[in-house]
Amino acid sequence: MKRKTVVGGAVAVLCAALASSGPRTMSTEAQLASSKLSSPPAGSQTTSPDGIFPGPGGRYLYGSDTNGPTPSYSSSEGYYYETGGPSSIYGFYAGEMGVFQQKDGCPNAVNYYSLGDANAASYDSTRIMAIGASEYYFMAGPGISNSAGGDYAWGQAQARWVLGHLVGPNDNNIIWIDIEHDGSVSYTNGWNANGNSCGRRGPGTPLYGPAQDRSTFNGFYNTIAAANYTVGVYSDASVWQTDFGTGSYSSIPNTLEWTYQSDFATNPAPTLGSWCGSGGCADFFGGQSAGGSHAVAWQWSQDAGDFDITYWGSPQ
Template identity: 35%
Template sequence: MSGQARVSGRGRHRIVRTGLAVLLGAVAALVTTAPAVAGDGPAGFWYGTDSTTITISGGAPYREPVIGGSYGGYVGMLGNWANLTGCNKIVVWSTTDAARAATNRGTYHLGVGVGGYYFMGGPGVDPHYDGTTTEAYAWGARQAAQALADAASRHVTYPVLFADIEIPGHSPSYTPADDNGWNSVYTSPCSGVVRTGFVPVTVDRAVLNGFAGYVTGHSAYRAGVYSAPDIWASIFGSGSASLIPNTYEWTYESFTGSLTHHPYGWCLSGTSTCAHFFGGQTSSSRYALMWQWSGGGGSRNGYGDFDQIDAARTP
């Protein structure tokens, strides 16, 4: 007989179980210690947040709150037309999240850094409203001048400065005018009392033209617009005044209150929820830059505003 020890069936099973336990333990250790794979995609896209502070836990380099992946950028409200006219309303800027985005960009070369938008007022809240496109253009330029001053003080490095054009509804903390003066003319900027319930689309468009012209003429920033297809149509109609083929865009439609599915490109993975742009542009346009996919448009996710940012198209 050989000198090899015999192993009984019972002992053999015990050895197999022990070996399997060791193997599973090793696999578990690998899973526990391996870095998370979560992150944005395809290459060139970054997760980000905007406006209100969302707690970002952990140290640098910082990660996108709640859903994971690298924290790719922050975009905050630079100013509010209602403050330019003395109505004393809020400005939503997170110094904390802006600092984290700046650190990721400046130190770790992650994301796009810090961006800004200006909460725009339409012709109907212009203190000097006279119904002309000339005055509307000047009103847009005055708001742009304030936006540039605010961008300088907040160290905005993202190269596109956004005009926030929306119909906020009854939002007294932000504005005294439910439509921000895009579709109605008010007795005074702060009154909240409608004098005329109509503004020509050409006059509305002149405000945007004044903003964009001043931004590009007095700074290195490019002009962009934050809005959504239905809101855009309700202000500018569907004719030539609505078309902005060479203007950078940030949309907030479609949106969701759920953070279960995350963006990949311009759609939420595993769903039919996708970004829809406006002013004659689509997601395939080189000017389609950002998508606020949760937290905007009245959606609530319990945290704040989440964004998808295409750095490859950023000028």
């Protein structure tokens, strides 16, 4: 998704949601959510366009996030398809339900969410073993100035805002945390530089590191998990290591992961049937690797739109 720094539309009012008083320790992490998706009625299944028959054991599917592409419906097959690239069933959508600048009413702060794409993914999730639609939040790290109440408390405050502003649908009860760096000279997401509440970069050397980053992450994670959602993380290996290091603060072995390599392929065809293609393989983070049961999604092409491949079902 590699979000550009644009900060949000109407000023959102912070809703009272869940109050969390969890211990300020490393997250215990929720386990992988069980699939709630139903199989098509007997006799209605057809071979999918990528040649993979929908059935038990999991499967690779295609999808998109905030930056498209918009799926199309085939009345003859009864499926939504990925468009603009791989000819495959559309089985995944994650839309941005919010961004940290909205929490404090920053001018021009907007989120990006396509209800049409979410409904298309939700439709397919009732017919094939697909992850369906979910939501993600563009999170700020402890370098943002309104974390003054404490790193853990800053994570909690963002989580409470999210719980009060979910837009849905959310087929598998997953809320993704988007952790990435802002490449502009004027703005920061607070993971690797100081900034004010709207993300504008401030002076001075950041007085925090992996411990503080993890504390903010834990505050968010524990609050969302206490509300009975499964937490996932969208990031990449280099960003994750820069923020959380390589020790215990970086370890998330039981958290769902959605990784990105936006320059993997400028041409999103042909379809991939694994975590690898001609340009390389998906690079997961936090102690996880492709093939693990929590390696769920990979954004592997951005130039023609945000193309994602997912694996959903039984562990690989």
